[in-house]
Amino acid sequence: xxxxxxxxxxxxxxxxxxxxxxxxxxxxxxxxxxxxxxxxxxxxxxxxxxxxxxxxxxxxxxxxxxxxxxxxxxxxxxxxxxxxxxxxxxxxxxxxxxxxxxxxxxxxxxxxxxxxxxxxxxxxxxxxxxxxxxxxxxxxxxxxxxxxxxxxxxxxxxxxxxxxxxxxxxxxxxxxxxxxxxxxxxxxxxxxxxxxxxxxxxxxxxxxxxxxxxxxxxx
Amino acid sequence: xxxxxxxxxxxxxxxxxxxxxxxxxxxxxxxxxxxxxxxxxxxxxxxxxxxxxxxxxxxxxxxxxxxxxxxxxxxxxxxxxxxxxxxxxxxxxxxxxxxxxxxxxxxxxxxxxxxxxxxxxxxxxxxxxxxxxxxxxxxxxxxxxxxxxxxxxxxxxxxxxxxxxxxxxxxxxxxxxxxxxxxxxxxxxxxxxxxxxxxxxxxxxxxxxxxxxxxxxxxxxxxxxxxxxxxxxxxxxxxxxxxxxxxxxxxx
Numbered sequence: 001x002x003x004x005x006x007x008x009x010x011x012x013x014x015x016x017x018x019x020x021x022x023x024x025x026x027x028x029x030x031x032x033x034x035x036x037x038x039x040x041x042x043x044x045x046x047x048x049x050x051x052x053x054x055x056x057x058x059x060x061x062x063x064x065x066x067x068x069x070x071x072x073x074x075x076x077x078x079x080x081x082x083x084x085x086x087x088x089x090x091x092x093x094x095x096x097x098x099x100x101x102x103x104x105x106x107x108x109x110x111x112x113x114x115x116x117x118x119x120x121x122x123x124x125x126x127x128x129x130x131x132x133x134x135x136x137x138x139x140x141x142x143x144x145x146x147x148x149x150x151x152x153x154x155x156x157x158x159x160x161x162x163x164x165x166x167x168x169x170x171x172x173x174x175x176x177x178x179x180x181x182x183x184x185x186x187x188x189x190x191x192x193x194x195x196x197x198x199x200x201x202x203x204x205x206x207x208x209x210x211x212x213x214x215x216x217x218x219x
Numbered sequence: 220x221x222x223x224x225x226x227x228x229x230x231x232x233x234x235x236x237x238x239x240x241x242x243x244x245x246x247x248x249x250x251x252x253x254x255x256x257x258x259x260x261x262x263x264x265x266x267x268x269x270x271x272x273x274x275x276x277x278x279x280x281x282x283x284x285x286x287x288x289x290x291x292x293x294x295x296x297x298x299x300x301x302x303x304x305x306x307x308x309x310x311x312x313x314x315x316x317x318x319x320x321x322x323x324x325x326x327x328x329x330x331x332x333x334x335x336x337x338x339x340x341x342x343x344x345x346x347x348x349x350x351x352x353x354x355x356x357x358x359x360x361x362x363x364x365x366x367x368x369x370x371x372x373x374x375x376x377x378x379x380x381x382x383x384x385x386x387x388x389x390x391x392x393x394x395x396x397x398x399x400x401x402x403x404x405x406x407x408x409x410x411x412x413x414x415x416x417x418x419x420x421x422x423x424x425x426x427x428x429x430x431x432x433x434x435x436x437x438x439x440x441x442x443x444x445x446x447x448x449x450x451x452x453x454x455x456x457x458x459x460x461x462x463x464x465x466x467x468x469x470x471x
């Protein structure tokens with residue numbers, strides 16, 4: 001039997017004195033798109049970073065594709081990729097250099113870089129330093145990195161933020177294509193009602209707990 | 220055509236290695252080390268603030284000490300190795316702190332840590348860049364120091380000084396890389412980094428200064444060799460310990 005892509009049981013996380021996550025239980029089957037909603041500071045990014053092995057749960061357990069995130073973080077990292085709010089690129093490197101670095105870090109072929117830059121609309125800015133980029137361009141570059149890695153689990157933190165309409169359509173297309181390839185996607189976003197998104201479930205993170213969003217659709 | 224209507228038709232456009240049906244390979248550790256080192260060196264050279272600051276700081280230290288010590292050659296001979304290594308040490312602290320600071324911008328280092336590669340490989344890459352940078356700085360500053368202080372180098376200096384620079388900057392780079400990572404997320408990192416680092420690098424500083432002294436105004440290759448062995452030994456111990464502990468520094 002295939003293990004769930006995401007399995008959280010009683011996960012709590014304390015940040016300083018505040019308990020940001022209070023006993024989160026979540027199970028997401030492989031190949032699903034789940035949107036995570038919640039107000040600013042609700043803990044969406046904390047939950048994504050916890051799944052990405054960058055934070056440890058204060059209590060509870062987290063498994064990705066059956067792999068215990070606490071016991072085998074490296075094995076978990078081999079299955080995931082994350083698009084962060086800030087984009088995660090080095091400002092003094094060019095877009096191309098950032099993607100070449102990603103190729104070297106992930107063991108991916110360097111030949112894919114040119115096509116990816118074109119795909120996300122950054123071909124003309126490929127050799128410009130990222131520090132000259134707008135927030136939207138940085139987001140596009142982060143998306144290109146995720147396309148390069150094409151992990152089994154995509155963690156997307158506000159992927160539509162700072163993007164223009166074309167950029168948002170690009171995210172819609174990339175998400176749809178990833179779903180078609182059977183990837184699992186967990187997206188923190190305020191734009192779960194986008195026409196083309198059609199998530200399998202919309203969850204609301206409120207007061208450190210997860211629940212189905214009022215207008216959500218359960219898989 | 221929109222991928223939303225026909226998502227599978229869009230797969231060929233994705234460009235990603237798996238999107239085109241190829242499989243992603245494990246990155247070799249050597250490739251990771253070289254990639255991180257190349258990235259760090261590019262950062263160092265392009266963010267000119269750090270390069271200018273380290274060069275300026277080294278030059279100012281040498282000139283100020285040169286004025287303070289007067290013109291008596293015996294005093295200058297005694298002081299030159301110490302002044303050289305103090306200048307390199309402080310410049311190294313600035314460089315290491317700046318390096319991690321650039322990493323933390325825009326979540327780039329967090330992204331680097333998401334790749335399924337050993338933390339030791341990332342440490343080695345950063346160490347290699349730091350070492351090369353400090354060695355280049357030493358190769359630039361050492362001749363200036365010797366000329367400025369008017370010291371006469373012994374016959375063995377042609378290999379003792381380069382060997383001391385290589386081993387001394389290696390030990391220093393190991394500690395600087397490790398502690399810069401340790402303090403990167405702290406608010407008072409600029410103050411804490413030298414406070415934490417300098418007690419640990421005392422053996423490296425001592426070995427480097429003594430090995431250099433052995434060929435300033437004389438040529439005692441045997442004495443220099445002993446100190447170089449000490450430098451090599453400490454560098455090796457620091458290297459093994461810091462490589463093994465680096466994941467505690469960057470992970471929770």
